[in-house]
Amino acid sequence: MSDNAIDEISGGLAANVPAEVTDAWEAETPASRGPGAARAVLLMARVTFREAARRKILWIAAIAGFAFLALFWIALHAAIKSSVRMPVIARHEGMQVMTMMVLYAGSMLTSLMAALTSCDALAGEIASGSIHAIATKPVSRASIVLGKWAGFAGMITLYVLLVEGGSIAIAAIEGGLVAPHSGAVLGLIWLQAMVLLDVTLAASTRFSSLTSGAITLGLYGLAFVGGWIEAFGAVRHVPTCVNLGIVSSLIMPSDALWRRAAYLLQPPLLGAAGASPFASSSIPSHAMAIYAVLYAACALILAQVLLASRDI
Amino acid sequence: MATLTIDACGLRKRYGSRIAVRDLTLQVGRGEAFGFLGPNGAGKSTSIKMLLGLVRPTGGSALLLGQPVGTREARARIGFLPEHFRFYDWLSATELLLFHGRLCGLKEDVLRRRVPRLLERVGLGTQSSKAIRSFSKGMMQRVGLAQAMINDPEILFLDEPTSGLDPAGRKLVRDVIREQRDRGATVFLNSHLLGEVEQSCDRVAFIREGRIVGMYRMGAWQGERTEVEIKASHIEPSALERLAGMACDLRLEGQLLRLSLDGQDRLPGVIRCLVESGAEIFSVIPQRVSLEDLFLKMMGPDPGL
Numbered sequence A: 001m002s003d004n005a006i007d008e009i010s011g012g013l014a015a016n017v018p019a020e021v022t023d024a025w026e027a028e029t030p031a032s033r034g035p036g037a038a039r040a041v042l043l044m045a046r047v048t049f050r051e052a053a054r055r056k057i058l059w060i061a062a063i064a065g066f067a068f069l070a071l072f073w074i075a076l077h078a079a080i081k082s083s084v085r086m087p088v089i090a091r092h093e094g095m096q097v098m099t100m101m102v103l104y105a106g107s108m109l110t111s112l113m114a115a116l117t118s119c120d121a122l123a124g125e126i127a128s129g130s131i132h133a134i135a136t137k138p139v140s141r142a143s144i145v146l147g148k149w150a151g152f153a154g155m156i157t158l159y160v161l162l163v164e165g166g167s168i169a170i171a172a173i174e175g176g177l178v179a180p181h182s183g184a185v186l187g188l189i190w191l192q193a194m195v196l197l198d199v200t201l202a203a204s205t206r207f208s209s210l211t212s213g214a215i216t217l218g219l220y221g222l223a224f225v226g227g228w229i230e231a232f233g234a235v236r237h238v239p240t241c242v243n244l245g246i247v248s249s250l251i252m253p254s255d256a257l258w259r260r261a262a263y264l265l266q267p268p269l270l271g272a273a274g275a276s277p278f279a280s281s282s283i284p285s286h287a288m289a290i291y292a293v294l295y296a297a298c299a300l301i302l303a304q305v306l307l308a309s310r311d312i
Numbered sequence B: 001m002a003t004l005t006i007d008a009c010g011l012r013k014r015y016g017s018r019i020a021v022r023d024l025t026l027q028v029g030r031g032e033a034f035g036f037l038g039p040n041g042a043g044k045s046t047s048i049k050m051l052l053g054l055v056r057p058t059g060g061s062a063l064l065l066g067q068p069v070g071t072r073e074a075r076a077r078i079g080f081l082p083e084h085f086r087f088y089d090w091l092s093a094t095e096l097l098l099f100h101g102r103l104c105g106l107k108e109d110v111l112r113r114r115v116p117r118l119l120e121r122v123g124l125g126t127q128s129s130k131a132i133r134s135f136s137k138g139m140m141q142r143v144g145l146a147q148a149m150i151n152d153p154e155i156l157f158l159d160e161p162t163s164g165l166d167p168a169g170r171k172l173v174r175d176v177i178r179e180q181r182d183r184g185a186t187v188f189l190n191s192h193l194l195g196e197v198e199q200s201c202d203r204v205a206f207i208r209e210g211r212i213v214g215m216y217r218m219g220a221w222q223g224e225r226t227e228v229e230i231k232a233s234h235i236e237p238s239a240l241e242r243l244a245g246m247a248c249d250l251r252l253e254g255q256l257l258r259l260s261l262d263g264q265d266r267l268p269g270v271i272r273c274l275v276e277s278g279a280e281i282f283s284v285i286p287q288r289v290s291l292e293d294l295f296l297k298m299m300g301p302d303p304g305l
């Protein structure tokens, strides 16, 4: 029998282990074929979450989020106090504009957090070689990617709820402003962050951390500019600009998702505000949201395929 | 039960225009410690990575334990210590082993028993709850070794396991290799530390520029001829004449007599002849061909990289 080469050495410890236990050890190892796919994903998700916590990313992001909310709350409070003498309609509109701007800034915050926290996830492991020890365990590379994704997706969900959900709640509590379609708005902003997360993950299977972050931010910037161009084109009736905007939304749907969220949020009056991130002059359709879901799913699948097919 | 644990046939890897491994064909049996030797850049790590499914071969195929390389079934039964073992530095040694054990699909109660035992085994019993951020290179290497053994692997791949280890650590690696082999596991050891390999392997292969240039059972290269170096004084020319009949390549330089015999059993006769002729013998040293001699012979003069 192979019995317990290790037992002998560790001496006292091994002596305490009853015979049937060591037998079980012998018997179960060959039978083990690794954790199931679901368990592997869960393990990777958990370690990703813990990494963010231990490396204090989670706390710093949370502090930033709370600071953001505190700022909004204080500002809203002050704005309401100073405008008691204004007519109700004007007061309400001011609050709406402010809330919208805060939600926009919040969506940028969550998007940037999604890209910046995840760009090191796979690229960093490949660069440091820590993936060697993981990828030679009986887990598929697809599960590794999916697990990392699930970890970040969990964090991003919490973050969107904190920052954007918190903003909406503050607007309701302090200003009595009940945002229309707040569920859908949160969903769209969440989807925006998820799109950026998945693109970052896909990029980080083949590029370094910094490059992956830069790729995502570049695409985000492209979509941002594309959104302006589209709005401008719609107001001034320049079809080329509108088309350019649409193409940029297809390349990276992040900004289109925000513009749809903004459209759902705003009262009809504000729609005429012209070319701005808050304008509804060219509203991305419902189909755009569905496109973004597919886009995110494809980016995630692409990340899995790209990692599975590369040498590490 | 198949006796071959590693069966590689014509594995080949090309990186761009550079061929890292030309043709890796080898078979390793159960319970064998196999040493894989070669100079820097010879393709040792690339070969191991192909066997582990980390690197996709450009050509050829290989089976591990009867399964194609890279399948989950095969990976469940192997352990690997990478060349530069690094891992999440915010984990403690215990957490690291628990994580890898879970990735292997081991049950919690099994892990609870096994992890402290393994840490004890690699000499990290007292450091088990420290973050590995604070570990030295050698300590890291030891955790890596423990991690590779967490699932009681049937094949243990070690890529330069002794790099960064102190003498005690190197002995630990040798002992671990022996234990694993005695358990019936196969050990595949990449190294260029010939002493290590000589002490712990049953068989060695030499790889050079991506090609296996020789494969030997340990010691089998000694051959029939034995070189002997005798230090003696008062050697008479007549004795030399008589010795010429028993040995060849006879050379006398001062007090050093070098000769070559067809087998060790001729040596007592030679000594008797010298003593009878009145020579005084201070030492008799049979010259063995060390692994290092063989390595240098196989690799030729250092061509540089």
Ligand SMILES: Nc1ncnc2c1ncn2[C@@H]1O[C@H](COP(=O)(O)OP(=O)(O)OP(=O)(O)O)[C@@H](O)[C@H]1O
Pocket (backbone or CB within 6 Å): B015, B018, B019, B020, B038, B039, B040, B041, B042, B043, B044, B045, B046, B047, B083, B192
């Ligand atoms: N990812 C890679 N891309 C391009 N070339 C590579 C890559 N990995 C290895 N090589 C090349 O393949 C050859 C073999 O490398 P390998 O790492 O297998 O050598 P080795 O025998 O392990 O060397 P060492 O003793 O230094 O560890 C080298 O010439 C190296 O330059």
Ligand SMILES: [Mg+2]
Pocket (backbone or CB within 6 Å): B044, B045, B046, B083, B159
């Ligand atoms: Mg190497």
